[in-house]
Amino acid sequence: MKARSRVLLGLDVVTLLVMAAATYMVFIYAPVERTMGLVQKVFYFHVAAGWTGMLGFLAAVVAGIAYLATRKSSWDLVGLGAIEIGLVFALINIITGSIWARPIWNTWWTWDPRLTTATIMELVYAAYLMLRQGIEDPERRARFGAVYAIVGFISVPLTFFSIRIYRTIHPVVIGGGDPTVSGSFSMTPAMGATFGVALVAFSFLFASLLWHRIRLGQLGAQVEQLKLKLMH
Amino acid sequence: MSAFLRAMGAVVWKDLAAELRSRELISSMLVFALLVILIFNFALELDASARANVTSGVLWVTFVFAGTLGLNRSLAIEKDRGCLDGLLLAPVDRTAIYFGKAAANLVFILVVAAIVLPVYSVLYNTNLFAQPGVLLVILLGAEGYTAVGTLLATMAVQTRTRDILLPILLFPVVIPVLVAAVKATSGYLQALPLDEIRPWLNLLVTYDLVFTAAAFMVFEYVVEE
Numbered sequence: 042m043k044a045r046s047r048v049l050l051g052l053d054v055v056t057l058l059v060m061a062a063a064t065y066m067v068f069i070y071a072p073v074e075r076t077m078g079l080v081q082k083v084f085y086f087h088v089a090a091g092w093t094g095m096l097g098f099l100a101a102v103v104a105g106i107a108y109l110a111t112r113k114s115s116w117d118l119v120g121l122g123a124i125e126i127g128l129v130f131a132l133i134n135i136i137t138g139s140i141w142a143r144p145i146w147n148t149w150w151t152w153d154p155r156l157t158t159a160t161i162m163e164l165v166y167a168a169y170l171m172l173r174q175g176i177e178d179p180e181r182r183a184r185f186g187a188v189y190a191i192v193g194f195i196s197v198p199l200t201f202f203s204i205r206i207y208r209t210i211h212p213v214v215i216g217g218g219d220p221t222v223s224g225s226f227s228m229t230p231a232m233g234a235t236f237g238v239a240l241v242a243f244s245f246l247f248a249s250l251l252w253h254r255i256r257l258g259q260l261g262a263q264v265e266q267l268k269l270k271l272m273h
Numbered sequence: 274m275s276a277f278l279r280a281m282g283a284v285v286w287k288d289l290a291a292e293l294r295s296r297e298l299i300s301s302m303l304v305f306a307l308l309v310i311l312i313f314n315f316a317l318e319l320d321a322s323a324r325a326n327v328t329s330g331v332l333w334v335t336f337v338f339a340g341t342l343g344l345n346r347s348l349a350i351e352k353d354r355g356c357l358d359g360l361l362l363a364p365v366d367r368t369a370i371y372f373g374k375a376a377a378n379l380v381f382i383l384v385v386a387a388i389v390l391p392v393y394s395v396l397y398n399t400n401l402f403a404q405p406g407v408l409l410v411i412l413l414g415a416e417g418y419t420a421v422g423t424l425l426a427t428m429a430v431q432t433r434t435r436d437i438l439l440p441i442l443l444f445p446v447v448i449p450v451l452v453a454a455v456k457a458t459s460g461y462l463q464a465l466p467l468d469e470i471r472p473w474l475n476l477l478v479t480y481d482l483v484f485t486a487a488a489f490m491v492f493e494y495v496v497e498e
Binding site for chain 1 (some may be wrong): 330418421424425428429431432433435438441442444445446447448449452453472480483484487488491494495497
């Protein structure tokens with residue numbers, strides 16, 4: 042575990058540096074958008090947080106499948122950690138979105154497909170945590186968690202497609218979309234660079250947090266074992 | 274294949290026979306469903322103009338709530354009296370047990386729907402049977418709902434918090450099916466042209482297939498001991 046810690050320390054330092062760079066670029070380097078003004082800067086971390094949330098849920102489903110295939114409890118730790126991190130970042134994504142929507146759409150909230158799906162996604166993974174809480178046997182907890190992570194991951198995109206059929210007002214900045222949608226804009230190269238760095242920074246942040254969370258879980262398991270040893 | 278169908282049929286038959294004798298599952302679902310409609314009547318002031326728009330929503334919320342009650346009970350019975358262990362000991366494919374339970378649950382929901390629809394028609398002076406498409410949508414929607422519901426109920430009854438857990442697990446996951454079912458039902462009730470309803474029907478069939486296949490693949494992991 043000691044050798045790994047050194048790599049982890051390196052990862053932490055890199056994460057810190059890229060996060061600082063991303064923050065600098067968002068506030069200083071990236072130009073102010075012409076019509077929306079300063080509030081547009083929410084965009085960089087808003088999308089990056091959503092990206093991290095997705096990474097978390099994707100990692101959880103991969104870990105879930107791997108757990109069911111191999112039955113190694115370390116995969117369960119990965120899955121749990123990924124979902125915990127994913128939940129937090131998806132929530133950051135929703136909250137930053139609300140902050141942006143208030144001046145641009147003149148409301149904190151609308152029942153647009155993306156917003157609705159994001160909320161339902163939060164509920165799915167909150168349910169995941171509640172499911173785990175209700176099970177004492179660690180093996181069964183891991184098994185059921187893996188199954189629910191898989192089912193939830195299948196359901197969320199379907200929810201999105203169902204609601205998508207209604208017209209959306211959420212701007213699609215990447216990959217075209219309707220330019221008349223309120224709050225859409227096209228990125229200048231500086232904005233694009235900032236956006237890219239923010240994405241990279243949040244990906245590093247995710248990797249670092251997940252690693253720490255897995256390590257925490259392993260240490261917790263060790264403490265449990267030592268406790269049991271002391272009692273006997 | 275025929276052994277699979279026989280095993281599945283045996284599970285369905287067992288559930289239906291038990292229900293015919295006790296009548297506790299369908300009767301509680303039914304009373305609950307009627308209560309939900311009654312509460313909606315007060316909550317939404319279901320007058321003639323409001324009804325046309327909200328009928329499909331009210332119907333599906335009713336089915337979903339009553340369905341949760343039935344699913345929980347159907348699997349709790351198996352767990353409490355050790356029947357599930359007995360079923361698992363049987364030398365049959367475990368997915369046959371899943372499909373048997375899911376089919377029985379589907380039958381229960383459809384029976385409730387078969388009583389709720391005429392009652393609703395009488396209470397609100399409308400004819401829900403005027404468009405046979407509604408029945409098709411209810412069949413498809415209930416299939417998707419019970420496919421996921423049976424899987425998640427099997428998980429929920431094995432937890433400490435099982436009385437509260439099933440709706441929390443099930444509702445967010447089953448939303449795609451419900452959205453499509455509600456839209457298709459209201460399309461039929463408003464007598465829209467088939468071109469506008471068909472996308473929702475297609476989606477509903479797709480979701481049914483996806484959810485049934487997914488539940489079928491992971492069910493084994495939910496019942497192993």
